[in-house]
Amino acid sequence: MKQYLSDRINAMEASATLAMAAKTRELKAEGKDIIGLSLGEPDFNIPDFIKESAKEAIDQNYSKYTPVEGYLELREAVCQKFLRDNQLHYTPSQIVISTGAKQCLANAALAMINPGDEVIFPAPYWVSYKEIAKLAGGVPIEVYTTIENDFKMTPAQLEAAITPKTKMVWFNSPCNPSGSVYNRQELEALAVVLRKYPHIFILSDEIYEYINFTTELYVSFAAIQGMYERTITVNGLSKAFAMTGWRIGYLAAPEWIAKACNKVQGQMTSGTNAIAQRAAITALKASKSEIQYMIYEFKKRRDLVLQLLREIEGLKLNIPEGAFYVFPDVSAFFGKTVRGRTLHNASDVSLYLLEEAQVATVTGEAFGDGNCIRISYAASEKELREAIRRIKESLQS
Incomplete structure (x- = not known):
């Protein structure tokens, strides 16, 4: 039925970040222990003072x-x-x-x-x-x-x-x-x-x-x-x-x-x-200052993630100065074969990590850079430590 859709829709790519998030939810529903580091979403709750203003707006019939x-x-x-x-x-x-x-x-x-x-x-x-x-x-x-x-x-x-x-x-x-x-x-x-x-x-x-x-x-x-x-x-x-x-x-x-x-x-x-x-x-x-605690925590996580990723031979890293992502170059793994499976590009590496390490990342190809993958550190320290342990184990195999 694709022929009945508009040319503009047929030419449009689906969002890779949302697709990976959907795949993560699907695997979790199957009982897989997936750690999701693909979505750009803070894991904090909304500050209470903002919630209270929303409740007041409801009471005031907005x-x-x-x-x-x-x-x-x-x-x-x-x-x-x-x-x-x-x-x-x-x-x-x-x-x-x-x-x-x-x-x-x-x-x-x-x-x-x-x-x-x-x-x-x-x-x-x-x-x-x-x-x-x-x-x-x-x-x-x-x-x-x-x-x-x-x-x-x-x-x-x-x-x-x-x-x-x-x-x-x-x-x-x-x-x-x-x-x-x-x-x-x-x-x-x-x-x-x-x-x-x-x-x-x-x-x-x-x-x-x-x-x-x-x-x-x-x-x-x-x-x-x-x-x-x-x-x-x-x-x-x-x-x-x-x-x-x-x-x-x-x-x-x-x-x-x-x-x-x-x-x-x-x-x-x-x-x-x-x-x-x-x-x-x-x-x-x-x-x-009301949200400074989140920014402090993101910086703390960034430093932790960089420290742990530096222990993985083959990854190339820079120091991101904002947001909550690292974008390591994984091209050193292109051409490697694991259990009969050859990694040709960043998409292969990202899919490999999802299936073998059970960690969801996003291929850099979706962002215009085919050498990298995106890892979000908008997750707890416990999840980050376990996720990077799995990534290290899978890539070093």
Whole structure:
């Protein structure tokens, strides 16, 4: 029946992270002892003060349709957040609240990309970027980075990728899957290139902003000279506040772009969940100190995971400075044969670890890097220690 589906759906790849999560659930239901390190979801519970605000919203009968662009109070809270954390001045008319950051990305793509427009992605990139751009008719242009350079795109690489058809650059810092964080000097160097091409717009995905282990002040791309009027900044509450299931994302952009995104959303889903929006107001107004315990724990786990992975001969590692992933190069295992099974690529390694070690990871091929696998350390220390013990045992066999 595939022939009856649209060409755009037939050309679209399924999300590898969600597919692995589904496979993990399936194996667990069969009684397999699978340790899931594939999904980008904090294992913490939502802070109690946010839960209480949601309960109050229910009692206050926030049950009607919400404005397409989001409650004014929430958009004002987003503006306050940008001013407090990023020294960026926005008005509520420049903000759109969506059902998760992923919808923000889709809104921006449909609002900005015409068929044939080229969209640059530094690889590795988050799995959905490429498919969202393709759905909008865009042509993905992948810029391959290296583990030796901490998976960061250089100005020379950016310049080489730009053509007269380039419309956008999609950018993610801290990065999923690599954990890379660009500092101010690196962003300014990229901006030097972009200032030569005023027709190019930037989508800066900053969903992992708070989960940042560097000692430097986080810098939003829109804060770089000359970038404010050309940058769509996407963020949300899923990662830092452990609110994945509440589906609250937001974007900030020049008003004409925000209005276009609002127009798209108005025809697709309308306004976002009322109760989740009221809880998000409370979350965004809170001090970052309220969630610092999660960030501290993620850093502690990162250090543990790196320590344990360094004991596995053949893995190549860098030090991720944000998010909650490590992205080791496993290419040393390509061509190896275990019990008659040859590992040809990262997908083979990831599947081997699922079946032999019973540890779920994600192939780097889904992120645009065929040499690596992604390991999430959003799990307990006990699970991480056992998972890496299994990985070590399986790879050293």
